[in-house]
Amino acid sequence: MADEAKPTKIAVIRCETISEICPGAGCFAAFNGRKASFADYDENAQIVAYFTCGGCSGRRVGNLIGEIKGAEPDVVHLSTCMVKSTDCPHVDYIRGVFEDAGIKVVEGTH
């Protein structure tokens, strides 16, 4: 029997402020349909973490990075609300926390 391909593990971080008015449906619709920023993933890909930044200036990211690494994501997506809707002023810091942890970062979700 052939080995099954190792699934790509994806984490998503989104804007705490926008989460007050967004349940994340757009992110999951895009992932489930393999559309927009998720278009290149195959059917085995998994979302293994989905969390907010914790509010300006992204304080939760540093607190969670150990747990996030424990989920062994191959990539972290910065949600569309973070990189486009809010034009987050702290996005470079947030991106850097993941990159310093050796996790690839992709901008956008849906």
Ligand code: SF4
């Ligand atoms: S740090 Fe950025 S993503 Fe987080 S609440 Fe503030 S604007 Fe939104």
